[in-house]
Amino acid sequence: MTSPFAVSGNEQRFVDAARDLAPGFAARAHEHDAEATVPVGNLTALHEAGLDMAAMPEERGGSGLSYQALGEIFRVVGKACPSTACVWMMHLGAAQALVSYGPPVYAEALRAGKRFANALSEPTGGNLFLMPLQRAEPADGGHVLDGAKRFVSGCEIADHFLVNALLDDGPAFFGVSRDDSVEMVPIWDSMGLRGTRSQLVHFRKTLLRSDNRCRITDPLAPNIIALGLPWLSIGIAEATLDALTDHARxxxxxxxxxxxxxxxxxxxxxxxxxVKLLAARTLAERAMWLADHGDPGTLPAAVEAKLYANQVAKDIAEFALRVGGGSGYLRTSPIQRHFRDAQAGALMAFSTEVCRDMIGRQLMGTVEA
Ligand SMILES: Cc1cc2nc3c(=O)[nH]c(=O)nc-3n(C[C@H](O)[C@H](O)[C@H](O)COP(=O)(O)OP(=O)(O)OC[C@H]3O[C@@H](n4cnc5c(N)ncnc54)[C@H](O)[C@@H]3O)c2cc1C
Structure with a gap:
């Protein structure tokens, strides 16, 4: 019997395209980690395989790929090169918001191979990236933002940023094209996911143009990043289990x-x-299934899946280090890279602590003070 979470036959070609690219991505993963370089060639290859537009809604010229198929693709790419998967997920997430809720120019830009990045997290806002604290002041043609966003994966190659800011009527999202007012500050000498080069981005009196405002009606609606993040950890965990098994044998x-x-x-x-990995995958598949069926329980399911997948990736990484012993601790071993990469998912919003708090509050019926 076919699994209810199986990718449908007509979407299999997209998964196959990612599988074809994966060995090349895996072969270069060590180099992108060691040199902390953005895997530009991998991202271009994903675009050329048609996978950028595939994930966009049909009414905006995309293929309306199901979340189930997209999750499988993130797993395949994340297992091969997690930095590629992370930058690509942020690119697709920003593009999804701008293509779906912004002006038509963003669909054309994505089709043409332009790159997108999410500039949402604030230095003082941390995990609360949906509640920006930085105000944008009214100006001719829109609002002006003078502030910074932190950990913007792939920012150095981005043409367009999804940026949030606080306006008089509450949080708002805008598409911002790269110009001289956008400055990168190289903070990303990180422990893992080094190829994401998630730098600090300063917006120095940048105009947030009203005609590029992205009218996201419900920021908590199913979206590529919330649903994709569990798969990043699952991909890393699978790569780690393979590496430790090779070593153990x-x-x-x-x-x-x-x-x-x-x-x-x-x-x-x-x-x-x-077994934990199977369970993590099943939770993530369930979240994708709910998203594809428009179920209102999708976001809680995505939070549960992310929490568990993040923890499983860290558990398996710790096990791999024990199996690897001193050999696994050497730079030459893939185990040490997987161990470092496995820590990132738990830090990315919503962090495991925030996920646990959300789930626990719900269970206890705790109301906001
Ligand atoms: C590899 C990587 C890539 C990223 N890419 C992007 C990107 O492309 N775009 C982008 O906008 N952002 C990105 N981020 C940022 C990320 O999603 C988080 O928003 C950011 O890391 C949170 O800030 P912080 O780590 O300083 O943690 P803080 O929010 O300062 O949290 C510090 C600690 O407190 C805990 N904590 C925080 N709030 C609560 C709470 N309410 N309850 C309980 N515990 C809490 C956290 O779990 C953590 O343990 C990336 C981060 C990483 C690590």
Whole structure:
């Protein structure tokens, strides 16, 4: 019997396109990590394979790809090169908002291969990226923003930014084209996901043009980033499990004369890792299914899926480090990179603490003070 979460036959070609690209992405992942370079070639290849427009709504010229298929693609890309998956997810998320709720020019720009980035998180706002604290003041043609956004993945190659700001009538979102008022501050010498180059971006009296305002009616509606983030962690966790398995089968422990993988504690933890990963994937598939069926429970399901996937990626990374021993701790081992990359998902909004708080409040019936 086919899984209710299976990708439909007519969407399989998009998944196949990502699978074809994945070996090349995996081959270059170490280099992008070591040199902290944005995987521009990978992002171009995803665009040329038609995967940028595929994820956009049909009424705006896209293929209206299901969330289920998109999740599978994020998993495949994230397993091969998580920095590529992260920058691409932010690009698609910003594009989704601007193409769906902004002027038609954004669909044309995306089709032409222009790059998008999310400039939402504020230095003083942290996880509360949907509630900007920085005010934009009224000006001719719109509002002016003098402020900064932090950790903007792929900002250095972006042509258009999705930017939020506080107006008199509340939070608002705008498309901002790159110009001289947009300045990058290179803060991203990070532990993991080094190829995302998620820098600080200063908007120095930047005009937020009224005609580029993005009329997002419900910022909590299903969206590519909230639904995609669990898949980034699942991809990393799968790559980690593969790497640790390879090591466990091939490395002979001097004290036993047998491979690492023959020890009972490794069997037990490998079984736990395998089952946790299946569970994380099922939660993420369920969230995608709910999104594709317009279910009002989609966002809570995405939060549950993100929380669990982030934790599973970290658990498996810790297990991999134990299996790898000193060899896994060396720069030459893929295990150390996966360990570093696995920490990022839990930090990205909503962080695991914020997810736990949201779920726990709901369970306890806690009302805002
Ligand atoms: C790899 C990476 C890529 C990113 N890419 C982008 C991007 O492209 N665009 C973008 O706009 N942003 C991006 N971000 C930012 C990210 O999504 C978060 O908004 C940002 O990391 C949060 O700020 P902070 O880490 O300083 O944490 P803070 O929000 O300052 O949190 C500090 C600690 O407090 C906890 N905490 C915070 N609030 C609460 C609460 N209410 N209840 C309980 N605990 C809480 C957090 O979990 C954390 O442990 C990226 C971040 C990372 C790590």
């Amino acid at each position: 091939s490395r002979v422990v001097p004290s036993t004369g047998r491979p690492v993988g023959d020890m009972q504690w490794v069997h037990f933890d490998a079984a736990d890792a395998h």
